[in-house]
Amino acid sequence: MHFQAALFFTLVGTLLSAPVSQKLKGMDSKTIGEAQSLISKILQEIPETHAAWITSKSLTLGGSTDSLQFLKSMIPSAPILPNITEISSLETGLVNMSTGLQLHLNLLNKLSEATSLPKTEQVTELQADIEELLEILDKLQIKAGFNASKEHSHGPEQDLVKNLTSEYKTQAAAHLTLHQLQEFSREVLQRIRDILLMTSGTVN
Ligand SMILES: *[C@@H]1O[C@H](CO)[C@@H](O)[C@H](O)[C@H]1NC(C)=O
Numbered sequence: 197m198h199f200q201a202a203l204f205f206t207l208v209g210t211l212l213s214a215p216v217s218q219k220l221k222g223m224d225s226k227t228i229g230e231a232q233s234l235i236s237k238i239l240q241e242i243p244e245t246h247a248a249w250i251t252s253k254s255l256t257l258g259g260s261t262d263s264l265q266f267l268k269s270m271i272p273s274a275p276i277l278p279n280i281t282e283i284s285s286l287e288t289g290l291v292n293m294s295t296g297l298q299l300h301l302n303l304l305n306k307l308s309e310a311t312s313l314p315k316t317e318q319v320t321e322l323q324a325d326i327e328e329l330l331e332i333l334d335k336l337q338i339k340a341g342f343n344a345s346k347e348h349s350h351g352p353e354q355d356l357v358k359n360l361t362s363e364y365k366t367q368a369a370a371h372l373t374l375h376q377l378q379e380f381s382r383e384v385l386q387r388i389r390d391i392l393l394m395t396s397g398t399v400n
Pocket residue numbers: 266267268269270355358359
């Protein structure tokens with residue numbers, strides 16, 4: 197074997213412990229690629245959804261949410277995504293990606309029942325794409341031999357409805373949800389890219 201090639205495989209072997217590379221073999225890059233396309237699509241849809249859904253001019257996506265500090269407690273925080281370097285972080289990373297996406301989907305479902313927000317196709321499409329991504333993440337977890345995802349249950353977002361006591365609060369909650377979903381989705385995209393790099397063998 198060519199010296200550089202040998203060195204390359206040694207480095208890859210060192211970076212990825214044997215069990216990780218075995219797990220990654222079970223996760224075909226086609227399915228991971230599908231996850232990457234969907235999260236990229238979701239990232240494109242978030243600003244469009246915001247524009248169609250949030251009519252209050254003072255709530256612009258990308259701006260600071262500091263002035264809404266007092267309303268932030270309405271929205272449960274997104275889970276932390278670990279850097280994916282070993283088998284346990286791959287497993288908990290996928291679990292936390294699913295949990296976080298499910299949380300935002302539940303929030304969007306609750307918010308879309310509010311009469312003070314317009315019914316828009318953009319919200320429906322965003323919800324459908326998050327659901328599809330959740331199914332792909334489940335598939336990846338099964339392929340890697342991880343525990344199948346638990347039933348996606350309702351969590352702290354149940355309290356949200358009690359807080360939607362005015363039109364402004366409802367608009368602000370929808371704004372904060374999309375803002376947090378955007379930040380979380382950027383992290384999900386980053387982690388999926390990491391997994392894709394690992395599975396395609398071009399780790400560096
Ligand atoms: C939301 O409701 C919970 C109780 O359901 C309450 O403790 C909290 O202060 C409320 N938050 C806001 C921002 O109104």
